[in-house]
Amino acid sequence: MGVNLVIGKENSPISVKDAKKRILKSIKPINKTEKVNTEDSYNRILAKSIKAKRTQPAFNTSAMDGYAIKKKFLKDLPIDLDILGETKAGDENKFILKKNQAVRVFTGSFLPEGCDKVILQENCVSSKDKVLIKKENFENYIRKRGEDFFQSDQCLLKSSLMDSGKIAFAGAMNYKTIDVYKKPKVGVIANGNELFEPGNKNLEIKQPASTKPSIMSLINTWGGEAVDLGIAKDTTYSLKTKIKKGLACDMIITIGGASVGDYDLVHKSLSEMNFGLNFWKIKMKPGKPLMFGILKNKPILGLPGNPVSSMVCAQLFLKQSIYKLQNYNYIEKIFHLPLGKDLSKNGWRESYIRGYMSKNKNNQIIAMPISNQDSSSLSSYSKANILIIREPNARKIKKNSLVKAIILN
Structure with a gap:
């Protein structure tokens, strides 16, 4: 795996947008592939486009x-028709419709030759060998035929993210196995006496x-293979x-250990x-002491030590990195939701406020901020399922105003 190193003013805090861009530009995908059974391909990245085999x-x-019929014989209703027989799903058609x-x-039954309508x-x-058509x-x-797809249609493209729908699609095209990119191995080191x-x-x-088991579980969820390197x-x-x-x-x-204290030694x-530092510190709350760079062609992401800060940073920066290693361009979906309560003026950093989706009296989904936003509070983070995004120096906003939010995990 190769890396493109981007150099900047490493110690000056940079924006979240700039940090994301630098990380993505510095990471080159792993191009090793493997075959997996379709049922094991959920959240894997397709390594080759596939064509339908049927x-x-x-x-x-x-x-x-x-009842399969010919429309032109339904001029006068009701009408009695002779029943030639029946065809069940999976039966080969053996009938030709006549007057x-x-x-x-x-x-799911195959239709008889000449059929252009099912009543x-x-x-x-119906009686034993007759059917009375009452109305059309x-x-x-x-x-x-071929309404879903034809044989040799290119149906799934390289670098598609496999989900349950695409797995069913591959199965319908008659694939038992598919080629996917290998899972990137991501080593995780916690730091602190x-x-x-x-x-x-x-x-x-x-x-x-x-935080270590949580980060490892996220790596596995996003298609990586977490490697526990222990506590330094x-x-x-x-x-x-x-x-x-x-x-x-x-x-x-x-x-941890990515800040500037006496015992922050990462x-x-x-x-x-001979680490090539790309940046160290971002204009973000929580998560200012984020570090990224390259060592021996391997990207290294230094997450903050505060539990919430590290998990929010993982959501924003690690997730996209793992997908990039798998040749997939992950784009975070941003939702616009009404705010559940007032929010005060924001500071100079872009803020990611823990919250949860709820419903108001009109049954409308809203973004409800959690009161405790301390970066060490895992009890509040465990209740959150969204992050509410606030721009630097954003003004106070009132309840029911629209806010941007991303869904956690």
Whole structure:
């Protein structure tokens, strides 16, 4: 994997937009591919465009249960028609319609030769070998041959993100396996003497490294393969040891130690390893001490230590990175929702306010900000399912004003 390094004023805070652009420009996709069964391809990126191996439907097909007829013989209603027989879904058609004849059909049945309309069964009264057509329905209820796709149609394009609909589509085209890009391996290092692995003996003077499993789960959700590199102590030796191990991965994520305190040693450790810093600090709240750069052609994203800051930054910067490694251009969907309560004037940084979607008295979906916006509060983050975006220095806004929001995860 190669990298395009972008150089700027590394220590000057940059905008969220600029940070996203720099990261995407610096990351080159992994081009290794593998075959997977279609049922295992959810959220994977298609590595080759695929063409249909069959036509769907293969013949004209009934869209409803009823009777296949020729329209020109329905001049006078009601009318009695002779029933030639019936065709069920999966049966081969063996009938040719002639004057005053009908064939009993069901949803998915191939239609007899000459049929140009299906009369709904509720518009008919049948006896043993006759059917009385009482009235003619407006719709023809015929699915034409190839209405969905024809054999050799190029139906799914390279770099498509596979979801449940596309998996069903590939199956309908008769694919058992498809080619996808390999999952990028993303190493995750938590940093801090105060941390211990969640589930270990609880020490009141220390803190579980709770963000690490969360970030790892997000990496896996976004199509990557998270590699747990453990917890680095607040020494350059410990950090460099973990980072060297992480160079076997396609990308490295550090959590904590990216600020400028005496014991924030991620940047110092990387600098001693010939790290190419791209930027360090962004005009964003929460998440100002975000770091990004390149070490030995591997992108390294340094997330802030505060739990909420790191998870918000992962949503904005790590998500797009993992998809880019898989040859997919991820674009965050922004929704405009009415605000559930007033918001005060914003500061000089672009803000991402935790909130949740609710409904007002008119049953309209609204964006409700959560009261506690402290960057260490995981209880408030666990209640959030959206981030409300506020521009730098935005004025106070009233309840019911439209705000921009993104959905978490």
